[in-house]
Amino acid sequence: MKFFSQFIVLIVSFSCQYESKESSVEQWKNEIIQTEKDFADMASSNGIAQAFLFYAAEDAVLERNDVLIKGKQSIADKLKKNNSNSMEVTLSWKPDFVDVSNSGDLGYTYGKYQYVSIDSLGNKQESEGIFHTVWKRQKDGSWKYVWD
Numbered sequence: 001m002k003f004f005s006q007f008i009v010l011i012v013s014f015s016c017q018y019e020s021k022e023s024s025v026e027q028w029k030n031e032i033i034q035t036e037k038d039f040a041d042m043a044s045s046n047g048i049a050q051a052f053l054f055y056a057a058e059d060a061v062l063e064r065n066d067v068l069i070k071g072k073q074s075i076a077d078k079l080k081k082n083n084s085n086s087m088e089v090t091l092s093w094k095p096d097f098v099d100v101s102n103s104g105d106l107g108y109t110y111g112k113y114q115y116v117s118i119d120s121l122g123n124k125q126e127s128e129g130i131f132h133t134v135w136k137r138q139k140d141g142s143w144k145y146v147w148d
Contacts, residue, residue, distance in 0.1 A: 028100040032107045032135050035143040036095050048091050049079035057136055057144035088118040093131055107135045107143070 035055070043051035052062075053076055062069040062078070069078050093113035100107035110132045117125050134147035 024104060025100055025102065028104045028107065029098045032098050032100060032109060032143055033095065035135065036093075036098075036109055036133070039145075040093055043091050048089060049076075049082075052079060052148075055145055057138065057146045060144065060146050060148070062148050090116045095133075105137045109133050109135070 039051055039055045042054060053072065056072045056075055058072050059070075060072055060075060062075055064078075069075050091113065094111050095109035096111035098107060098109045110130060113129055113131045115127045115129075119125075131148070133145050135143045136146045138144050
């Protein structure tokens with residue numbers, strides 16, 4: 001009988017830990033979804049460059065046109081160079097999927113984006129595609145992208 005009681009306690013304990021882990025994973029997914037929303041909102045209201053710098057981890061990597069831009073300072077330099085163009089640009093996106101590690105330190109999202117630019121002659125160019133972002137929890141608890 002003692003063995004049976006210990007077995008029940010073990011099962012109940014494991015079940016509670018599993019439910020706790022599941023609720024943590026859902027909480028972390030919601031944090032990443034909110035971070036994506038805040039990121040997109042900042043890009044819309046404050047500009048793409050400011051948003052991409054704010055949400056970049058120090059060791060972030062961007063892949064653009066088969067070129068890797070490594071580190072926050074290199075990203076800043078690239079965005080500053082692109083910003084010198086006389087084009088008006090907007091970028092919008094929304095994740096279709098989010099997942100996070102069981103440890104809550106890494107997550108990723110993917111979904112669709114739309115990029116619209118208007119050059120100095122008023123010509124509008126639109127492109128749509130798929131984005132994939134890897135997020136890493138920072139020491140302060142915030143999420144920053146390490147790959148985009």
